[in-house]
Amino acid sequence: MADGAQTSVPDGADKAELDRAFEQLYRDHLRDVYSYSYYRVGNHHDAEDLTEQAFLQAYRHFERARRESNGRPLRPWLIRIAHNLASNYHRDRARRPQKVLEETDPIAAPHGTERIVEGREELQRVIENLEHLPDDRREALIMRFALGMDNREIARALGRTDGATKVLIHRAIKQLEQELGDDE
Amino acid sequence: MNEQSQPQGPRSEVEELLRSALRPIEPPESLPDRVEDTLSAVTEAAAEELSAWAEELSDSELRALRDPRNWVRPAVAAAAGGVAGGALVLIELRRRRRPHGASALAESLRSRLP
Numbered sequence: 001m002a003d004g005a006q007t008s009v010p011d012g013a014d015k016a017e018l019d020r021a022f023e024q025l026y027r028d029h030l031r032d033v034y035s036y037s038y039y040r041v042g043n044h045h046d047a048e049d050l051t052e053q054a055f056l057q058a059y060r061h062f063e064r065a066r067r068e069s070n071g072r073p074l075r076p077w078l079i080r081i082a083h084n085l086a087s088n089y090h091r092d093r094a095r096r097p098q099k100v101l102e103e104t105d106p107i108a109a110p111h112g113t114e115r116i117v118e119g120r121e122e123l124q125r126v127i128e129n130l131e132h133l134p135d136d137r138r139e140a141l142i143m144r145f146a147l148g149m150d151n152r153e154i155a156r157a158l159g160r161t162d163g164a165t166k167v168l169i170h171r172a173i174k175q176l177e178q179e180l181g182d183d184e
Numbered sequence: 185m186n187e188q189s190q191p192q193g194p195r196s197e198v199e200e201l202l203r204s205a206l207r208p209i210e211p212p213e214s215l216p217d218r219v220e221d222t223l224s225a226v227t228e229a230a231a232e233e234l235s236a237w238a239e240e241l242s243d244s245e246l247r248a249l250r251d252p253r254n255w256v257r258p259a260v261a262a263a264a265g266g267v268a269g270g271a272l273v274l275i276e277l278r279r280r281r282r283p284h285g286a287s288a289l290a291e292s293l294r295s296r297l298p
Contacts, residue, residue, distance in 0.1 A: 026219070034211040044212065051211065052219050059223055123205040126198075130205075145199075146206040177198045 022062050026055060029075055032147050033082050039142045040086035050089060054082040076156035079143065083157060129179045137172035144169055 033054050038047035058065070058081055065077050130138055136158070143149045143157060155165040 030211055030216060030219070031208055034215065035209040038209045039206065047209075048212065048215055048218070051215060052222055055219050056222060056226065059226070122201060126201045126205040130202075141202060142206060145202040146208055148208075173196065173198055173202075176202070177196065180198065180201075 018063055018066070021066065022059060025058070025062075025074055025078065029078050030055075032075060033078060035146045036079055036082050036142060037086060039146055040082075040139070041089055046089065050082060050085050053085050054078065057081050057085070072156075073153070075149070076153045079147065079149070079153075079157040080159070083139065125180060126176070129176055132179060133172060133175060137168060137175065140165065140168050141172050141176070 030051070034047060034051045037050035037054070038044065041047055041050060058078055065074060069077065130141065133141070140154055140158065143154045149157065151162055151165050151169070154169070155162045158165065158168075160168070
């Protein structure tokens with residue numbers, strides 16, 4: 001690292017401040033990391049493992065990430081860690097996730113009974129078709145819709161430019177739209 | 185938890201469906217405890233490792249270093265090291281200055297000539 005000479009071991013007060021900042025990051029984004037992990041691996045058990053590993057890695061590199069972020073939010077960095085861990089998970093198992101939905105109810109808002117049944121089927125089709133998308137398109141859509149990340153955040157998490165990310169998401173939505181249309 | 189930002193521009197039907205299908209997933213209640221336990225264990229292990237290292241040092245080096253008579257030895261060693269190092273540098277410089285091989289033979293012959 002180029003700034004190796006500037007790296008310093010935090011003293012007691014710095015360490016306490018660093019730990020407080022990490023605790024805040026953890027509280028703010030536990031659900032984001034878990035959601036992302038869950039949609040990537042498709043089951044709660046592995047999503048828990050991935051989330052734990054992601055925060056462990058984040059803790060180890062937090063000081064440096066904070067220093068290099070120049071005050072920018074650290075959520076993309078955190079999601080990038082989860083993203084890399086999920087990629088390793090799939091590489092190790094050399095298979096795609098079985099099913100994205102395990103036990104979750106995608107409809108939390110109250111609807112009429114008919115709407116719920118119709119909605120469930122429709123949402124199930126969305127999830128199934130999502131699985132047919134190329135990995136990068138699916139990952140970008142998870143970040144956008146499950147985590148509510150904007151283009152800039154997604155770009156940082158995926159290590160792409162803002163423009164390339166905008167195109168990626170546009171194409172992902174178009175492809176999904178087309179596949180859903182083909183199903184009907 | 186963080187406020188979700190909404191994408192800009194008009195939303196298509198597919199986007200609305202995606203928004204409904206990809207709801208954020210609440211982590212299980214046990215997960216925060218599990219993550220916090222792991223982080224605590226890691227930091228404690230690091231602290232113990234540091235403490236063990238310090239204890240190891242206090243058993244041997246620290247006891248020796250408390251005795252002022254032992255302060256002389258490291259100082260002499262450092263000085264001797266410096267002198268020895270300096271001597272090695274001088275020898276090496278002289279060795280490099282001293283001609284050897286064909287040039288040494290030529291110099292030797294030249295010195296014998298009247």
